[in-house]
Amino acid sequence: MSFRLTYATMHNSPEAMHERFEAALARVEAALGARHPLFIAGADRDAAQHADRRSPIDTQLRLGEFALADDTDVDAAMAAARDAFPAWRATPVAERARLQRRVGDLLAERVYDIAAAMVLEVGKNRMEALGETQETVDFFHHYADDFERNAGYAHTLPDDPIEGYASHNASVMRPYGVWVVIAPFNFPLALAGGPTAAALVTGNTVVLKGASDTPWAGRLLADCIRDAGLPPGVFNYLSGSGREAGEALVRHPLTAGITFTGSVAVGRHIMQQMAAGAWPRPCIAEMGGKNPCIVTERADLDRAAAGIVRSAYGMGGQKCSALSRLYVHERVADALLERLRQQIAAIRVGDPRRREHWLGPVINANAYASYARYAGELRNGGAHLLCGGAQLGQGSGGPAALARGYYVEPLLAEAPLAHPLWQHEMFLPILMLHRYRDRDEAMRLANDTPMGLTAGFFGGADEVAWFQDHIEAGVTYANRPQGATTGAWPGYQPFGGWKGSGSTGKAIASFYYLAQYLREQSRTVVE
Ligand SMILES: NC(=O)c1ccc[n+]([C@@H]2O[C@H](COP(=O)([O-])OP(=O)(O)OC[C@H]3O[C@@H](n4cnc5c(N)ncnc54)[C@H](O)[C@@H]3O)[C@@H](O)[C@H]2O)c1
Numbered sequence: 369m370s371f372r373l374t375y376a377t378m379h380n381s382p383e384a385m386h387e388r389f390e391a392a393l394a395r396v397e398a399a400l401g402a403r404h405p406l407f408i409a410g411a412d413r414d415a416a417q418h419a420d421r422r423s424p425i426d427t428q429l430r431l432g433e434f435a436l437a438d439d440t441d442v443d444a445a446m447a448a449a450r451d452a453f454p455a456w457r458a459t460p461v462a463e464r465a466r467l468q469r470r471v472g473d474l475l476a477e478r479v480y481d482i483a484a485a486m487v488l489e490v491g492k493n494r495m496e497a498l499g500e501t502q503e504t505v506d507f508f509h510h511y512a513d514d515f516e517r518n519a520g521y522a523h524t525l526p527d528d529p530i531e532g533y534a535s536h537n538a539s540v541m542r543p544y545g546v547w548v549v550i551a552p553f554n555f556p557l558a559l560a561g562g563p564t565a566a567a568l569v570t571g572n573t574v575v576l577k578g579a580s581d582t583p584w585a586g587r588l589l590a591d592c593i594r595d596a597g598l599p600p601g602v603f604n605y606l607s608g609s610g611r612e613a614g615e616a617l618v619r620h621p622l623t624a625g626i627t628f629t630g631s632v633a634v635g636r637h638i639m640q641q642m643a644a645g646a647w648p649r650p651c652i653a654e655m656g657g658k659n660p661c662i663v664t665e666r667a668d669l670d671r672a673a674a675g676i677v678r679s680a681y682g683m684g685g686q687k688c689s690a691l692s693r694l695y696v697h698e699r700v701a702d703a704l705l706e707r708l709r710q711q712i713a714a715i716r717v718g719d720p721r722r723r724e725h726w727l728g729p730v731i732n733a734n735a736y737a738s739y740a741r742y743a744g745e746l747r748n749g750g751a752h753l754l755c756g757g758a759q760l761g762q763g764s765g766g767p768a769a770l771a772r773g774y775y776v777e778p779l780l781a782e783a784p785l786a787h788p789l790w791q792h793e794m795f796l797p798i799l800m801l802h803r804y805r806d807r808d809e810a811m812r813l814a815n816d817t818p819m820g821l822t823a824g825f826f827g828g829a830d831e832v833a834w835f836q837d838h839i840e841a842g843v844t845y846a847n848r849p850q851g852a853t854t855g856a857w858p859g860y861q862p863f864g865g866w867k868g869s870g871s872t873g874k875a876i877a878s879f880y881y882l883a884q885y886l887r888e889q890s891r892t893v894v895e
């Protein structure tokens with residue numbers, strides 16, 4: 369298939385992709401209900417307790433039983449990763465990169481089956497799930513290529529200018545040791561696989577923990593890493609809760625560094641713990657977003673509407689990059705609203721196993737209840753709900769086909785600027801809108817947030833530089849109908865947040881990313 373799948377191309381998928389997905393879905397559904405163990409020291413390990421997991425699509429759909437790691441399992445995983453570290457660090461870069469590419473190749477071979485599992489586990493639609501799996505493939509290849517391209521960041525420096533001695537100098541980068549990766553529920557494969565690939569290729573060993581809602585995706589990644597032939601202990605997988613397994617990993621004495629992806633509250637808590645102790649340990653924290661889009665009088669409104677709807681409602685707004693604040697010039701607001709209304713009305717909400725359903729359920733009962741609460745807060749806080757606001761699933765009295773899942777309507781609300789939800793990451797398909805008069809006012813409002821992940825702009829070509837120069841966000845998109853604020857891809861858009869959205873100022877898959885998994889050693893040798 370010559371089609372190259374990315375989040376920007378997934379809107380025009382070829383027929384063959386759907387046929388292969390359908391076949392994989394049937395295979396995966398036929399095998400539901402299995403028990404999924406932990407993966408430690410190269411072997412499966414049963415935990416003392418397991419969680420029975422159901423799909424957000426239909427809570428009677430039983431996915432399987434997933435191990436809940438406890439302190440003993442965390443200790444075992446950390447010890448395995450510590451024991452494997454010296455040999456893995458000493459493994460030539462070319463060999464580490466070869467194994468890493470092999471993981472990518474296996475993910476690619478299994479792309480349809482893994483995507484089918486993620487549709488069931490997360491409730492995302494097939495193209496989002498296929499996109500995420502392909503993104504993970506690309507992370508494994510991208511980081512292997514990048515580390516080799518940078519020759520492992522080893523540099524020979526000039527000899528010291530000392531008479532009578534030959535004093536040779538070099539700078540090398542050395543891995544830290546056991547690197548912990550903590551992944552979020554919404555991209556449970558890509559945001560587990562990306563940091564894992566970065567840590568492994570740079571010579572660290574890894575203990576990965578998946579999110580409590582999505583233990584399956586991480587286990588499927590573990591299977592690919594096992595089958596690629598990485599030595600036992602180099603990679604270990606734990607499923608389990610954040611409060612137990614996650615906390616135990618963060619406070620573990622063998623934890624040399626962490627990549628955390630998730631909410632601001634948990635991220636800041638982990639950063640504080642990593643800064644405390646005998647010495648500060650590195651913590652790459654990729655956190656939340658409250659992403660704005662500015663539409664000026666000169667925008668192409670068809671493009672704007674397409675990009676806005678895709679980014680505000682794709683995956684039910686459960687992307688850190690999702691658009692949640694829309695600032696539109698008052699002269700074009702009504703015309704844009706008309707287009708948005710049409711596009712929102714065309715969104716088909718339903719079981720994401722079916723191709724025609726672009727919008728599946730939200731992840732769990734909490735998110736489902738939060739949606740109703742936020743809709744109420746918007747109404748009570750003086751907002752005008754222009755579209756949506758109703759739950760469609762459990763307990764809503766909505767369509768029978770949706771009654772066992774967590775389905776909600778895409779919501780668009782024109783809200784007073786004083787409304788507190790302008791400042792709160794809801795992580796749901798809820799978009800708030802404000803009509804502005806003056807472009808600089810729009811920019812001030814767009815930047816009026818402690819977050820700074822992604823931002824979108826629709827306007828004249830000669831306004832783009834103004835947007836890029838003034839917006840406080842790590843990832844920016846101008847005039848992009850494929851997604852106003854969403855859809856970064858490794859090798860095309862480095863992805864990382866400013867301000868409260870990220871701890872390092874260095875983006876995922878950027879030129880500067882891998883160096884964060886290494887510490888510098890200066891080497892002087894006098895002959
Ligand atoms: N910036 C990014 O690249 C990015 C990408 C995806 C998601 N996110 C953010 O993630 C959030 C949604 O994901 P979520 O709901 O899974 O986030 P979350 O913070 O609830 O959980 C993330 C992970 O942390 C674990 N965890 C929870 N409490 C912990 C603790 N005390 N100690 C250690 N680990 C703990 C969880 O089990 C999970 O594995 C949103 O805020 C979203 O914006 C950010």
Ligand SMILES: N[C@@H](CCC=O)C(=O)O
Pocket residue numbers: 375554555686687688689853854855856857863
């Ligand atoms: N990389 C994804 C977002 C990941 C966060 O949830 C995007 O760019 O839309």
